[in-house]
Amino acid sequence: MMMLKAGLIGFGFMGRMHFDNYVRLMNEGAQVQLVAVCDSRIEQLKNTSAGGNIATAQEVYDLSTYNLYESVEEMLENEELDIVNLTLPTPLHADLTISLLQQGIHVMCEKPIARTSQEAWRMAEAAKSTGKTLMIGQCLRFWPAYEYMKQCVTDGRYGEVLSGSFFRGGATPQGWFRNGELSGGCMLDMHIHDTDMINWLFGQPEAVSSVARNVITGSAYDMVSTNYIYADGKVLNAQADWTLQGEFGFAMTFRLNFEGANIVFEQDHLKVNPNDGPSFSPELSPDMGYYREIQYFIEVVQNGQPASVCTPESAAASLEIIEAEIRSADNRGALERVQLTRLGK
Numbered sequence: 001m002m003m004l005k006a007g008l009i010g011f012g013f014m015g016r017m018h019f020d021n022y023v024r025l026m027n028e029g030a031q032v033q034l035v036a037v038c039d040s041r042i043e044q045l046k047n048t049s050a051g052g053n054i055a056t057a058q059e060v061y062d063l064s065t066y067n068l069y070e071s072v073e074e075m076l077e078n079e080e081l082d083i084v085n086l087t088l089p090t091p092l093h094a095d096l097t098i099s100l101l102q103q104g105i106h107v108m109c110e111k112p113i114a115r116t117s118q119e120a121w122r123m124a125e126a127a128k129s130t131g132k133t134l135m136i137g138q139c140l141r142f143w144p145a146y147e148y149m150k151q152c153v154t155d156g157r158y159g160e161v162l163s164g165s166f167f168r169g170g171a172t173p174q175g176w177f178r179n180g181e182l183s184g185g186c187m188l189d190m191h192i193h194d195t196d197m198i199n200w201l202f203g204q205p206e207a208v209s210s211v212a213r214n215v216i217t218g219s220a221y222d223m224v225s226t227n228y229i230y231a232d233g234k235v236l237n238a239q240a241d242w243t244l245q246g247e248f249g250f251a252m253t254f255r256l257n258f259e260g261a262n263i264v265f266e267q268d269h270l271k272v273n274p275n276d277g278p279s280f281s282p283e284l285s286p287d288m289g290y291y292r293e294i295q296y297f298i299e300v301v302q303n304g305q306p307a308s309v310c311t312p313e314s315a316a317a318s319l320e321i322i323e324a325e326i327r328s329a330d331n332r333g334a335l336e337r338v339q340l341t342r343l344g345k
Contacts, residue, residue: 001302002082004032007075009096010087011039011046014110014137016061018085021291025298032298036079038069072096081105083301085294089176090183094119097134098126106133108297112192113315115184117323120316127312135297135307136315138196139289142296145270146197146289148282149256149263153201158274159259161202163235166194170250172242178219185220187212187329188322191240193252195325196318198228198236204317205229205236207337212329215243226325229335 008018015037022034039045046063069075084100086093086109094114100107107127113136114120127134140146152158168190177183187210198205205228212221223241230236244251253266261274273279285292293310300307321338328336 001031004082004298004301005080006032006034007036007038007079007081007084008034008087009038009072009075009084010110011037011042012087015039015085015087016058017290018087018108018294019061020058021294022085024291025295030295030298031302032083034066036067036069036075036081037063038072038075040070042068042070076103083108083298086110090188091115094123097123101126101130101132101134104130104132106297106301108135108137108294110137111139111196111315112136112184112188112322113312113319115182115188117316117320120312120319124312124316133297133301133307134312135293135300135310136312137290137293138193138200138310138315138318139293140193140197141200141289141310142292143289144284144287144292145265146254148270148284149254149265150201152256152258152261152263158261160232161234162257162259164198164254164256165236166197166238166254167240168194168252169239169241169244170248171245172216172219172222178216180214180218180220183220184322184326185214186222186240186242187220187224187326188319190242191224191226191238191325192318192322194238194240194254195226195321196315197254198238199314199318199321202228202230202234202236204321204338206231207335208321208325208328209333209335210325210328211333212325221326221329224325224329226328 006022008015025032046061083106086097086107090112093109097107097109114123123134153161177189183189207229208226210224210226212224215222222243225239228236256263261272264271270284271279271281296309324336324338328334
């Protein structure tokens, strides 16, 4: 099996999370070698810490064994890379991803796929036309508790889903995230995790109704509650809030109610409550979705397979749902049809 040479573009919080997992995978003998790290501020960043919702492995990183670059062009000129992990601000995703694909490089791009669905579909089409793998880091699709929920929905072990609720919240991120023009605010950056999960579990809804509000000047919507409308009448809601201060920390939770059981995930613990039996907690992998998505990406590239768990078309469709939610929120919760420009699942 060929050893893949990897480059990492972006060394903020999520870049470090990807870096940690490449180091772990290399230590475990995966056929991948991270050789280069690129960031326009790499000299400052390599000696500082970066905050995020989940702690990275180190405060300060020793990058002395890696080739460091301040420009992407310089990195690509000097390195022969098979794959690139892209963890840059959202508006920079589309053009760079397309350029990398066209240069014959497989790309793992952080979520959200792009700033607009129009850009997202350009990315999906570039992957298709070049034949290179593009995978978007919708990490919940690889998070063990959410994977378990997906299995329950897919195999019908507890019957049909009747209702569900999802929540994600924490403190407001700093820097460019607070510029709504760049980040799309809480809805595009944080809430999209749960919207994508709903899309993954049930396909695109017919319509959405979203109530949202802005609290932090300039940061677009900072909190949202969305109802998702499906033909079978299931009652689904997802909420997000990135203004939770004090010692709140970070939370991601869900509750799904089936005909024959309900499944609850809170405080990092999954519990299944069958209607006619004792509750239990399934045995799940202790690994986070970040590790498992990168491991999967490397495997599909090695094997020449498509990234079927998270296709770029599916990620683009999730972004189109978010855009419908924003239109609904702009109209004080009015029902907004989800009209996809492509059929993406």
